[in-house]
Amino acid sequence: MESLEEKIKNSVEEYEKEFANSESLKIYTEISEKFEDLVEEGLTKKRGNNLLSVTDMHIMDRVVFNAKSDL
Helix, strand or coil, X not given: CCCHHHHHHHHHHHHHHHHCCCHHHXXXXXXXXXXXXXXXXXXXXXXXXXXXXXXXXXXXXXXXXCCCCCC
């Protein structure tokens, strides 16, 4: 009887072979690499919680929304 670990390993190997030459996978990989380059250049950020935390509120002197600032 095949163990669960062996079944999972075999399934992963089968899907890796199936998608090895996938055009969609190639496109996704290229886009992912371009995105990583943009992150390194500081032009964008990865997704996540980018809100100011309660503990970091002391960093902000004031918050201005939709208004001109003299900063």
